[in-house]
Each structure stands twice: as C-alpha cells, then as structure tokens.
Amino acid sequence: MEEFQDFSRHFFEETGLSLSRQVLLADYSSFRIGGPADYFLEVRGLGDLARAVQAARKFRCPFYMIGGGYNLLFDDAGYRGLIIRNSAAGLRFRPERGCLEADSGTHLSDLVEQALKDGLTGLEFLAGIPGTVGGAVFGNAGAFGQAIGDRVVEVTVLSDGGREQSLGPEKLNFEYRHSSLKTEHKIILRVALKVEPGSRAEILKKMEDYLNQRARKHPPGETPCAGSYFKNPILPGGRKIPAGQLLEQAGARGMRVGQAAVYPGHCNFIINLGGATARQVLTLAAELKEKVWQTSGLRLEEEVIFVPEDASML
Numbered sequence: 424m425e426e427f428q429d430f431s432r433h434f435f436e437e438t439g440l441s442l443s444r445q446v447l448l449a450d451y452s453s454f455r456i457g458g459p460a461d462y463f464l465e466v467r468g469l470g471d472l473a474r475a476v477q478a479a480r481k482f483r484c485p486f487y488m489i490g491g492g493y494n495l496l497f498d499d500a501g502y503r504g505l506i507i508r509n510s511a512a513g514l515r516f517r518p519e520r521g522c523l524e525a526d527s528g529t530h531l532s533d534l535v536e537q538a539l540k541d542g543l544t545g546l547e548f549l550a551g552i553p554g555t556v557g558g559a560v561f562g563n564a565g566a567f568g569q570a571i572g573d574r575v576v577e578v579t580v581l582s583d584g585g586r587e588q589s590l591g592p593e594k595l596n597f598e599y600r601h602s603s604l605k606t607e608h609k610i611i612l613r614v615a616l617k618v619e620p621g622s623r624a625e626i627l628k629k630m631e632d633y634l635n636q637r638a639r640k641h642p643p644g645e646t647p648c649a650g651s652y653f654k655n656p657i658l659p660g661g662r663k664i665p666a667g668q669l670l671e672q673a674g675a676r677g678m679r680v681g682q683a684a685v686y687p688g689h690c691n692f693i694i695n696l697g698g699a700t701a702r703q704v705l706t707l708a709a710e711l712k713e714k715v716w717q718t719s720g721l722r723l724e725e726e727v728i729f730v731p732e733d734a735s736m737l
C-alpha cells in the first residue's frame with residue numbers, strides 16, 4: 424500500500440500529473456472486458472503524454488499506452504502497472520506540405536470531419552473506423568482496399584531518451600494491418616497525412632457510401648466487440664481471403680463460449696453478449712482458429728490485440 428502511494432507521489436512530483444488507482448479497464452475497451460489497472464492516467468496534451476512516459480521509464484514502472492481501446496482485449500486480471508490513455512487531440516492543415524497534421528489522440532472521426540470541412544480529399548475511407556490517429560497508424564488501420572499508411576508523410580515519435588524523432592514512411596514498414604511501430608513499440612506523438620484539395624460534395628458522397636457499406640456488414644454501433652477479430656490471410660501469390668468467409672465455411676456461425684459469441688451477421692466478429700471474460704473470448708478464438716485450420720489448412724492470425732496483465736512498453 425505504502426509502495427503504491429510512494430509511486431503516485433513520486434510520479435506527481437516528477438510530472439505534476441495525478442494517477443488514478445484501481446481503474447476498471449472494461450470501461451476503456453469497446454469489448455467491455457478487463458479487470459482493474461493498478462494505475463491509470465488520461466493525458467489531454469502531447470507535453471503531458473511525453474512527461475508521463477518519461478516518468479514511467481524513469482521509475483521503471485511497466486506501462487501500456489492506449490488510444491480509444493477499439494482494438495484491444497484486456498486481461499480479466501487487469502493490468503499491473505500504468506495504463507496511459509491518450510486523449511491529446513489537435514489538428515492543423517499545412518498547405519505548404521499538402522498535409523493534415525494530427526496529434527496522436529485525435530479521433531479519426533474528427534480527422535475526417537475536418538478534412539470534409541476544409542475540402543481535403545484522400546482520407547474518406549477512414550470514415551466509420553473508430554479510434555485515434557495513433558492507434559490507426561500503429562496497426563495501419565484501413566478499409567475498402569486503402570490503409571492509413573498509404574497517406575502517411577511523417578510520424579513523430581518519442582525516442583527512448585525523451586526527444587522527438589521524425590520518421591518517414593520508408594522507416595515504418597507499413598503492410599496489411601502492420602507497421603514497424605508494432606514491433607518497436609514506439610510512442611506516436613504526431614502524424615502528418617497527405618491530402619489533396621477536393622470537392623466537398625464528392626468527399627461527403629464517398630464518406631456516406633463507405634458508412635453505408637459498413638452499416639450493412641458490421642454489428643450495430645453499441646455491440647461490445649473490437650472489430651474484425653482475425654486478419655484476412657494472404658496467399659503466397661498475394662491474394663487476400665476474407666477471414667469471415669473461411670470462418671463461415673468452417674461452421675463458426677452460432678459458436679459461443681460462455682458470453683463470448685460469433686456475431687451471426689459476420690463470422691469474423693466476436694461479440695460480448697454481456698459479462699463475457701477475456702478467457703472466454705480467447706478460448707472461442709482458439710476454437711475458431713482450429714476449425715479454420717482443419718477445414719482450409721490456413722492459419723488465422725489475430726487482429727485484435729490481447730493485453731496480458733504483465734504487458735509492457737518499457
């Protein structure tokens with residue numbers, strides 16, 4: 424107990440930021456699953472984000488950074504260390520660079536709304552993808568054959584020494600739902616995205632079209648889930664096979680473990696029927712993978728990120 428209070432006090436002295444204790448992570452995940460984090464901090468500016476990360480590094484406190492929590496499955500046991508939730512939002516149009524620059528905690532919905540308002544095209548496919556710009560760049564989020572990495576001009580990260588470091592796309596190794604930021608666990612501060620001048624009416628039309636297509640395929644907005652659970656496998660020739668189709672053919676429809684179930688409208692969504700545990704989701708996911716392996720000889724890989732209680736970005 425004393426140890427906990429000491430850490431909070433040292434952290435406050437170092438950063439001026441107050442930590443919350445025993446915060447239920449289910450409240451910060453779209454899956455609505457997860458036990459308590461020892462410490463929790465929501466940052467609203469990039470300066471606070473950098474200070475918090477540097478303090479966690481200094482005191483060797485395991486930490487894990489989250490954005491909107493739309494692609495995560497937290498552990499039933501919660502998290503042993505500090506969860507930093509990034510709400511550092513800000514948007515600037517840089518006409519001289521042809522870029523929209525976003526602080527990493529900016530919501531994608533605000534980004535696409537701003538682009539529409541300013542008559543800037545190129546980001547419409549992001550309409551309807553929940554989460555922050557940082558989370559999207561980390562996992563190279565995308566839809567309809569496009570991904571945010573295609574638009575990245577520059578990503579500013581926080582170096583291990585606490586300095587800002589600029590990385591161009593050639594350093595970020597963007598691939599389908601992957602970037603080198605995933606393996607190197609860098610903290611994303613700011614992102615510059617390429618945009619072009621366009622007609623507002625056409626931008627709006629594209630956005631609405633994407634949103635309508637999503638509404639037809641995806642579970643209704645309030646359904647607790649974390650998006651597509653598995654990535655679409657890529658065959659040696661480069662062709663992607665929809666994981667949902669493989670799951671459907673494997674007989675996934677109707678499967679459930681406890682309160683974790685396959686969404687009947689789209690077999691690549693695992694949904695929480697109410698009170699599901701991470702253990703139930705992981706067990707169901709393992710059963711689904713085995714079924715697809717048995718029926719198609721393909722190994723599915725998770726797109727949703729499981730955060731065990733001892734995960735760390737230290």
Ligand SMILES: Cc1cc2nc3c(=O)[nH]c(=O)nc-3n(C[C@H](O)[C@H](O)[C@H](O)COP(=O)(O)OP(=O)(O)OC[C@H]3O[C@@H](n4cnc5c(N)ncnc54)[C@H](O)[C@@H]3O)c2cc1C
Nearest residue numbers: 490491492493494553554555557558559561564565611650
């Ligand atoms: C209904 C629904 C539909 C979805 N549709 C799509 C879709 O069409 N396409 C798609 O690609 N995804 C989709 N997703 C998944 C999700 O929206 C994306 O993965 C999104 O990019 C997650 O952003 P986030 O801010 O919520 O990240 P989080 O889930 O909070 O975090 C994801 C990962 O990013 C890391 N991270 C977050 N911010 C930073 C940062 N600043 N620096 C370093 N690391 C960071 C975290 O550590 C974590 O490992 C969907 C999810 C839901 C619930």
